[in-house]
Amino acid sequence: xxxxxxxxxxxxxxxxxxxxxxxxxxxxxxxxxxxxxxxxxxxxxxxxxxxxxxxxxxxxxxxxxxxxxxxxxxxxxxxxxxxxxxxxxxxxxxxxxxxxxxxxxxxxxxxxxxxxxxxxxxxxxxxxxxxxxxxxxxxxxxxxxxxxxxxxxxxxxxxxxxxxxxxxxxxxxxxxxxxxxxxxxxxxxxxxxxxxxxxxxxxxxxxxxxxxx
Numbered sequence: 001x002x003x004x005x006x007x008x009x010x011x012x013x014x015x016x017x018x019x020x021x022x023x024x025x026x027x028x029x030x031x032x033x034x035x036x037x038x039x040x041x042x043x044x045x046x047x048x049x050x051x052x053x054x055x056x057x058x059x060x061x062x063x064x065x066x067x068x069x070x071x072x073x074x075x076x077x078x079x080x081x082x083x084x085x086x087x088x089x090x091x092x093x094x095x096x097x098x099x100x101x102x103x104x105x106x107x108x109x110x111x112x113x114x115x116x117x118x119x120x121x122x123x124x125x126x127x128x129x130x131x132x133x134x135x136x137x138x139x140x141x142x143x144x145x146x147x148x149x150x151x152x153x154x155x156x157x158x159x160x161x162x163x164x165x166x167x168x169x170x171x172x173x174x175x176x177x178x179x180x181x182x183x184x185x186x187x188x189x190x191x192x193x194x195x196x197x198x199x200x201x202x203x204x205x206x207x208x209x210x211x212x213x
Contacts, residue, residue, distance in 0.1 A: 002049065002058035004094070004105040006065045009055040018099065029054075067093075067109055079127050082120035086136060089113060092143060114140065114147060121153035130160040141170075145177055148186060152193035159197045167197045 001018045002010055015032055016024040025031070036056060040049050047060040067088075077085075093109045094100055117140045124133035137154045144150055151174040158167040171194045175186050186194075 001100060001103075002056060003065070004100065004103060006058050006060050006067075007062070009052065009057045012054040012056070015056065021099070076119065077123070079120070079123040079129055082116060082123055083132075085116055086113075086120060114144065114150060118149050118153055121157055125153075125156060125160060128160075130157045133157055134161065145174070146181065148174070148178075148190045152189045155190075155193040155197060159200050164197055164201060167194075171197070 001015060012029060012032060016028050019032070019035070020028065036049055036051070043049070046064055047058060050057045050059050092101075093106045093113075100106055117136060121133050121137055124130050134154070134157050137150060137157060141147070141150050141154055151170060154170050155167045158164070158170065171186075171190070174190065178184050178186055
């Protein structure tokens with residue numbers, strides 16, 4: 001929780017709610033003090049925990065926090081700038097700490113990641129570097145299979161790279177998930193992307209009838 005709010009104060013009560021979600025025990029303030037003391041001993045030289053007025057703050061250089069690069073990523077930006085910002089991601093935010101998965105800061109970071117990935121895909125399409133962007137979109141799609149914006153960009157990237165059968169598969173899979181899990185059909189964004197695939201397909205040719213037929 002302190003890392004999520006790096007260089008910001010977090011109240012003792014908020015920390016207690018995270019450590020003891022049901023109900024803090026009697027004397028929890030002393031327990032928190034003990035936990036923080038142990039944590040201080042495990043930190044590197046670059047990081048320190050500062051306390052003030054029943055609050056704690058993890059003080060750390062911004063460049064040591066992966067989220068800094070993501071939140072500071074400019075927009076609109078170049079393909080290279082988006083690529084550099086997205087290199088900070090390694091799966092879900094604090095995936096090994098399920099207790100904070102629904103924390104507003106975690107949710108905001110995941111939403112920001114999706115925005116950056118979509119913008120990255122748009123930059124790849126504009127600069128004809130689609131094949132480099134496909135793995136990034138695939139990675140996010142594995143985490144967010146129902147995100148129509150991500151699925152639409154995957155379809156566009158695959159189609160632009162000439163991988164039409166893969167683009168068809170993405171649409172079919174996403175549509176099935178939307179129908180099965182949410183009970184809805186694809187929205188306009190996904191439909192428009194799929195129409196681009198259909199427009200790229202060569203027209204069907206009919207062989208002329210043989211003589212005597």
